[in-house]
Amino acid sequence: MSLSLEGKTCLVTGGSRGIGKAIALRLAEFGADVAITYARSADAAEEVKEEIEKLGRKAKALQADAVDLARTEEVIAELVDDWGKIDIIVNNAGITKDNLILRMNEEQWDDVINTNLKSIFNYSKAAAKPMMRNRGGSIINISSVVGISGNAGQSNYAASKAGIIGFTKSYAKELASRNIRANVVAPGYILTDMTDQLDEKVLQGIKDETPLGRAGNAEEVADAVVFLASDMSSYVTGEVIRVDGGMAM
């Protein structure tokens, strides 16, 4: 077995920026053809597509709202039509709309749950039949340590990320007999556009809580994804791998 992803086709949702971008590029470096979806950042998505192609792999950048099941099914159908199969799905698309529970409005709750959790249902469901036909596949869902430990001010985000873990374990059990694996990567404090919005004091607090004493980078999350995507993890399913510097031990 090896980490090589040559001959495999992947989809990374929310692949134009941050952790999703790092994952898309890492998968391509290891030999996979990679499609990414994006919500709004068309230019950034196009750049990622070009970078993947420079690595000698096939690439696609598809506009898709992860909340829209019908669009999700179109995306999967396009990949299967053009590339013959879909081997790996990385559900990464996600947003935050932080607020204290006492101040959180219904829209903030619904938006985060829909974008972060319903999107996982959408892509995992749409991919199940093609993966069953292909007698195998690997689904990797990006959660967060916040889904394990909770976080004041992020009840909506934490609920969505904890929900991802429950969903993934159920999916893993339902489809294990067809050699379809499903696992979770739960990043901790990773330097991205999303964490750039946090203030200095909060960031120092996070560093103090992290045994490895530093923030992670998106490539370190991508490395765990490569492992779960590859045949090196052929006996791993329903697992949650924290990539958090030890934060949620």
Place this chain on the structure above:
Amino acid sequence: MSQDVESKVKAIIVDKLGVDESEVTADANFTNDLGADSLDTVELIMEFEKEFDLSIPDEDAENIATVGDATTYLSGKLS
């Protein structure tokens, strides 16, 4: 035509579920009589879709529980 549908349906079931053709009677239930698990029934529907080049919506698929259900449904769709 329906004879043709029936024999194709039977052949798919024999192949997918690894059962003897004699067991594949019209009132045989995929789950209770032919030993299909829930994913096998989904795969049977997928095979029917492929063989007959049509799409079977989930709400229709839920009502296809026996060999007879399948042949009746597919004959109706193809006529």
